[in-house]
Amino acid sequence: MSNIVLSAKNLRLTFGAITAVDDISLHVKKGQISAVIGPNGAGKSSLLNCLSGFYKPSSGMVEFEGEDITNLAPFRRAERGMARTFQGNQTYQSMTVRENILSGFHNQMSSGLLGGLLYWGRVQKENAHFINLAEEIIEFLELEQLRNTIVGELGYGLRKRIDLGRALGLNPKILIMDEPMAGMNTEEKGDLARFILDIRDARNIPVILVEHDMEVVMDISDEVTVIDWGKVISSGAPDAVRNDPKVISAYLGGDVA
Amino acid sequence: MLPSGVIFKKYSGEEAYLVTRPQKLVFALFIVALFLFPMVSSTYLLGTVSFMFITMIAVLGLQITVGMAGQINLGQSAFVGVGAYVTAAMAVNYELPFYVAIPIGGLAAGLTSILFGLPAARIKGFYLALTTVAAQVMFPLAISRLPRSWFGGPNGMSMPSMELFGYEIWGQQGIYLINLCFLIVFATLTFNLQRSRTGRAFIAIRENDVVAPVMGINLVKYKILAFFAGAVFAGISGGLYAYYVTYVTAEQFTLWLSVIYLGMLLIGGMTSPLGAIFGVIIITLLQETTHDIGGFLSDRISFLDESVIFPATNIVLGAVIIAVLIFEPNGMVRRWRIAKAAYRIWPKPHG
Numbered sequence: 149m150s151n152i153v154l155s156a157k158n159l160r161l162t163f164g165a166i167t168a169v170d171d172i173s174l175h176v177k178k179g180q181i182s183a184v185i186g187p188n189g190a191g192k193s194s195l196l197n198c199l200s201g202f203y204k205p206s207s208g209m210v211e212f213e214g215e216d217i218t219n220l221a222p223f224r225r226a227e228r229g230m231a232r233t234f235q236g237n238q239t240y241q242s243m244t245v246r247e248n249i250l251s252g253f254h255n256q257m258s259s260g261l262l263g264g265l266l267y268w269g270r271v272q273k274e275n276a277h278f279i280n281l282a283e284e285i286i287e288f289l290e291l292e293q294l295r296n297t298i299v300g301e302l303g304y305g306l307r308k309r310i311d312l313g314r315a316l317g318l319n320p321k322i323l324i325m326d327e328p329m330a331g332m333n334t335e336e337k338g339d340l341a342r343f344i345l346d347i348r349d350a351r352n353i354p355v356i357l358v359e360h361d362m363e364v365v366m367d368i369s370d371e372v373t374v375i376d377w378g379k380v381i382s383s384g385a386p387d388a389v390r391n392d393p394k395v396i397s398a399y400l401g402g403d404v405a
Numbered sequence: 406m407l408p409s410g411v412i413f414k415k416y417s418g419e420e421a422y423l424v425t426r427p428q429k430l431v432f433a434l435f436i437v438a439l440f441l442f443p444m445v446s447s448t449y450l451l452g453t454v455s456f457m458f459i460t461m462i463a464v465l466g467l468q469i470t471v472g473m474a475g476q477i478n479l480g481q482s483a484f485v486g487v488g489a490y491v492t493a494a495m496a497v498n499y500e501l502p503f504y505v506a507i508p509i510g511g512l513a514a515g516l517t518s519i520l521f522g523l524p525a526a527r528i529k530g531f532y533l534a535l536t537t538v539a540a541q542v543m544f545p546l547a548i549s550r551l552p553r554s555w556f557g558g559p560n561g562m563s564m565p566s567m568e569l570f571g572y573e574i575w576g577q578q579g580i581y582l583i584n585l586c587f588l589i590v591f592a593t594l595t596f597n598l599q600r601s602r603t604g605r606a607f608i609a610i611r612e613n614d615v616v617a618p619v620m621g622i623n624l625v626k627y628k629i630l631a632f633f634a635g636a637v638f639a640g641i642s643g644g645l646y647a648y649y650v651t652y653v654t655a656e657q658f659t660l661w662l663s664v665i666y667l668g669m670l671l672i673g674g675m676t677s678p679l680g681a682i683f684g685v686i687i688i689t690l691l692q693e694t695t696h697d698i699g700g701f702l703s704d705r706i707s708f709l710d711e712s713v714i715f716p717a718t719n720i721v722l723g724a725v726i727i728a729v730l731i732f733e734p735n736g737m738v739r740r741w742r743i744a745k746a747a748y749r750i751w752p753k754p755h756g
Binding site: 200201221222223225226227231232234238239240241242243247250251252254255257259260261263264265266267271272274275276279280283296314315317318 | 415416417419420594595597598600601602603604605606608609612613615616618619620621622623624630633634676
């Protein structure tokens with residue numbers, strides 16, 4: 149059994165004449181934080197959306213735990229243990245913090261419409277059981293004070309944390325994060341970086357993230373892939389990537405040395 | 406906000422709606438009072454309240470489809486109609502008792518709604534509203550063209566009276582009690598649904614239908630489920646309605662009625678089953694009052710006859726709905742919560 153959890157193989161995604169993702173291959177290994185970086189419009193988010201099933205790649209393959217999932221709908225990928233967080237505010241605004249996190253447990257729960265309507269003993273027990281699990285995540289993310297607060301009343305940084313909590317509710321085998329640090333202040337970034345490291349170390353969930361904040365990316369990730377114009381221009385350990393002349397030229401402009 | 410001094414020892418305790426003993430007591434007394442109401446009420450008032458219960462079940466269903474799951478439905482009264490007709494057919498053609506005929510009517514309405522809920526898999530907003538209006542338009546056409554032996558064709562159907570254990574349920578009192586029992590059951594079901602896995606999935610779809618599938622929610626399945634559940638409630642309401650008015654015709658189930666249902670839900674508050682109940686009470690009171698005032702005026706002022714009064718009452722109704730949308734878009738439920746919180750922190754407001 150290889151230790152590759154998620155891999156993209158020769159992914160290509162075109163919108164009309166524009167090629168957003170051009171023959172990208174990358175692998176996320178167990179126990180690793182992989183980062184995808186690149187200048188604006190490089191195709192990072194398109195790549196992520198191919199991985200989580202929002203876009204169907206024009207060609208190429210997405211493999212998850214050795215199985216081809218290229219054509220699976222997003223909710224089927226979630227069933228298999230793929231979770232993701234989103235750019236910006238994408239929590240359920242009118243729900244409380246705990247309900248948001250509880251909604252992440254959807255696939256692990258089993259009660260249906262009739263059970264929900266009648267709310268008999270078994271359904272109550274199931275609900276209580278998953279509330280306890282949700283509380284573990286609440287504790288992990290240090291949201292105890294806010295568990296019954298409506299999410300719409302909270303600040304941006306906290307909402308991002310709840311978004312993360314909801315994804316953890318899926319009990320995922322991989323976590324995809326789309327620009328988790330965007331719009332946060334230094335303190336919030338520090339907190340979130342700590343959570344991401346804990347997710348890798350304590351919860352053993354590999355993470356693939358797209359991020360703009362170089363400092364954070366270089367600090368926390370085990371492997372960095374740099375893309376520009378839809379192509380991988382460099383990949384490897386953070387230090388190697390940092391000094392790659394191709395990367396420097398992509399970010400700062402100028403000729404490729 | 407919780408009453409003062411309430412401490413939960415288990416997380417599951419927080420799921421309960423009634424937590425303190427006084428709350429439970431007051432609620433029980435309220436239910437008992439509802440059951441004793443026929444002893445003190447006039448027949449007219451009893452009929453009005455009884456009809457309110459029937460409407461509440463339909464609006465509670467709408468709360469599931471529109472309020473929880475966020476799928477707009479402008480065809481609720483057509484589903485009420487399907488329920489009424491199927492119940493009538495069961496009661497007349499097969500001589501089934503009401504407690505069998507009405508659930509069959511509910512189920513039939515639910516299954517019909519799947520047909521019109523299917524487009525929700527692909528479209529939303531205005532476009533979905535239009536497909537549900539299609540249900541409303543097709544309903545009277547279908548009823549009048551189906552074989553006469555099924556639903557009586559254009560003539561409609563006359564209902565037998567309800568029978569329970571060989572006794573005929575007679576008069577406004579009996580029907581009131583039956584309607585009350587049905588309402589209690591279906592209101593409980595709606596409140597339950599809200600805090601369950603399925604209810605959370607519905608709310609997730611309403612709040613963010615891009616994120617919900619990534620969290621493992623099958624959008625198509627849950628959207629159709631929301632239509633189905635809402636329409637089953639409508640069908641039950643229709644069955645009760647058939648017994649209440651004793652005669653069903655296709656003209657009773659209009660688009661106008663669907664709009665009124667939606668107006669009730671808006672005024673009460675979409676996001677809670679309580680909103681459905683509040684909305685029905687408020688609109689019914691309003692309708693009764695404007696009707697009375699209209700009658701009073703038309704008796705005394707010669708140019709105000711029926712042709713002026715009926716549209717005028719609807720204008721008042723419309724104005725109230727617009728006013729609520731402007732001043733309290735979250736409906737009366739929010740006002741109710743604010744009042745409750747204010748009561749709980751009185752006399753020393755803090756925070």
